[in-house]
Amino acid sequence: MSVSVSAEVSSLLSELVQGGFIGEEEFEFCEERALSTLTTFRTGGPAAVLSPKSQKAFQILLCALRERKIPYFVLGNGSNVIAPDEGYRGVILSTLLWKNLELAGDRIIASSGVSLTALALFAQKNALTGMEFFYGIPGSVGGAVFMNAGAYGGECKSILESVCFLSASGRIETLPVSELEMGYRTSIFEKNEGIILSAVFRLQKGDAAEIRRTMEDLMSRRVEKQPLDYPSAGSTFKRCEGRFTAQMIDEAGLKGARIGGAMVSKKHAGFVINYDSASSEDIFRLIELVRKTIFEKEGIHIQCEVRTIR
Ligand SMILES: Cc1cc2nc3c(=O)[nH]c(=O)nc-3n(C[C@H](O)[C@H](O)[C@H](O)COP(=O)(O)OP(=O)(O)OC[C@H]3O[C@@H](n4cnc5c(N)ncnc54)[C@H](O)[C@@H]3O)c2cc1C
Structure with missing residues (x-):
């Protein structure tokens, strides 16, 4: 194989x-x-x-x-x-061995392998505000651009200026954020086969101590609400128009539902977790069970946010 x-x-x-x-x-x-x-x-x-x-x-x-x-x-x-x-x-x-961080006034240029937590800490140390919400998202710059990662009212798109990427034809190109078709957990990179090399973020001058406090506050909200003691991929499902997906899953009685080692978290119904040596097959099957149950109860097709390596 x-x-x-x-x-x-x-x-x-x-x-x-x-x-x-x-x-x-x-x-x-x-x-x-x-x-x-x-x-x-x-x-x-x-x-x-x-x-x-x-x-x-x-x-x-x-x-x-x-x-x-x-x-x-x-x-x-x-x-x-x-x-x-x-x-x-x-x-x-x-992309994880391609890590570069550069400061240019109120801009930060970060290569795709830089972790979002390292990036947020770099901004904080340089008293730049705007990306506090990245702190605690366990992704990389490339993944955050690709997914338009966001949390607590912030999203990648709002602080991104431009992205340098390797196009499908092998050329290095740069596009401004306005041309990246960034929407809810999506970007142009879902369809153009580009490989994100680096991103320029534009921030504002702020107070380093205040920025730190905001970051810690957001992190404690994560610890309080999310099942961080189990492996997962964060929120498994996308938001639905006008409804909270996690609430629908909870109301359908699916909290704690299990297939093999995969479980719908009892702490946060929006997370499927690897509770006990799950296989990916267990996770796929549990995701399908949740989607089918919600469709039968609510008539709503909930979409999976997590992507499959294939
Ligand atoms: C505990 C936990 C909490 C989370 N909280 C949040 C949250 O609050 N908000 C949120 O938005 N997400 C959250 N996530 C999900 C995830 O961390 C983000 O979507 C993150 O941006 C993914 O980055 P990654 O580097 O891990 O991407 P990966 O998982 O490695 O990849 C995701 C997709 O991006 C593509 N990709 C990655 N890098 C590149 C590149 N350089 N060029 C082209 N394509 C690329 C991959 O091919 C794949 O399709 C959470 C996950 C966990 C486990």
Whole structure:
């Protein structure tokens, strides 16, 4: 399975290094790694994992993978995905070794692998306000742009100025936020196959101590309301027009519902959690049970927010 892809990618990497196209130090490659170690649900089988360390490395490696028609899936911090139990028949392109943070006046330029918590702390240290809501979202910059992550009244879109990405044709392009089609948990990257390389955030001058207090307040609200002691991918379902999804799930009596090791959290009905050594199949089946039950009771199709690695 992933072994043959691993062998193919290994030989491709050797060719690129020997041909002088890329240095060995510009990426890391792991022939087989359990996806359960790369996702916050802590489920998923084996996959080959390639981690470029620079913009140039992303470009070279991506073009080479595309040329050889090797399937790939771009993964940030794995906090909004479910990985198949049987693993992934392609290469996971991880952004986590591409971490750069730069300050330019009231702007921050962050590469895709930077964690949102590190980014929010960087803004706070530089007395810049506007991204306090990122603190505690366990994702990366790339994942936050892709999903238009948001919380407590803030959303990525409102502080984003522009995004630099690798287009489907392998070119490096920059687009302003107004052209990124960012909506509720969606962006243009869902359909344009672009790989987000870096993002420019525009903030305002604020008071570092006040910013810190806001961040801590938001974090304590998370701790109070969310089942953070179990692996999950956060809110499993999208918001519905005019209804609170978690409330509908609660009212349908689904809190605590279980399939295998997956459970609808008793603390927050909007979270499916890995309660006890769940498989991804358990999670998929429980999500379907919730969707079916809500449709039967309310006539509403609730949509899953979490994406599947495929
Ligand atoms: C406990 C918990 C709490 C959470 N709270 C919130 C919350 O308050 N608000 C919220 O919005 N979300 C929340 N989430 C969900 C998640 O953290 C966010 O959606 C986050 O932005 C995902 O980032 P990631 O790096 O983990 O993305 P991943 O899960 O790695 O990927 C998500 C999607 O983005 C794509 N992607 C990732 N990086 C790139 C890139 N560089 N280029 C192109 N595509 C890319 C992937 O292919 C995938 O389709 C929570 C999750 C957990 C576990």
